[in-house]
Amino acid sequence: MPHQLETERLILRPFTPDDIPAAYPLVELYYKLGRAYWGQGYAFxxxxxxxxxxxxxxxxxxxxTIADAANGRSLALMRRLGMTLEPAPPSWAGEMMGTVVNPKMRD
Known part of the structure; x- marks a missing residue:
């Protein structure tokens, strides 16, 4: 298992090659910051x-990455990262999905 830092205020878990599906090489970016760390650029x-x-x-x-559609800070972060935002599948009501494609692998 990769090193995971988790406190009351911050969680960070990097992915490893074992996390990557061979058929479709992608990962989900997941982050969670305690309120004291918001707006300081750590997530970015x-x-x-x-x-x-x-x-x-x-x-x-x-x-x-997935975020609640009402979470303006997460949506802004997704945009800053160059992600394209779109509504997540209907079964994920109220969620937005951000996607960024490796520029070296675009068709």
Whole structure:
């Protein structure tokens, strides 16, 4: 299991090659920050580093993330990361999905 940092205020768990499905190389970016850490750029910095790792080192095709449609901060972060936002499937009522494709693997 990869190293996982989890406190009352912050959770960060990087992905490993074992997390990647062979048939469709993508990962979900998941983050959760305690309120004291909001608006300080931590989520953005971590996500940029993970995006680089996913695309450059792991050569993954895409990264996805899910957020509550009412969570403006998460949606803004997704946009800053260059993600395309779209409603998640109807069974995930009220959720938005962000996707960014590795620019080196676009058709």
């Amino acid at each position: 910095e971590a996500a940029v580093a993970l995006r680089y790792f996913a695309f450059e080192d792991m050569r993954l095709h895409r990264i996805v």
